[in-house]
Amino acid sequence: MRINPEQGVQFAQLLVQDNEPLADLTQVVDVFLEQNL
Numbered sequence: 001m002r003i004n005p006e007q008g009v010q011f012a013q014l015l016v017q018d019n020e021p022l023a024d025l026t027q028v029v030d031v032f033l034e035q036n037l
Contacts, residue, residue, distance in 0.1 A: 016028070
């Protein structure tokens with residue numbers, strides 16, 4: 001996240017791309033917020 005925030009965004013988008021998210025969206029957002037992104 002700190003090294004390449006853009007790739008972090010792409011990774012997060014991949015996790016929630018399908019009908020059922022592969023990760024809890026709240027947890028993904030928490031990671032971004034913890035890193036101040």
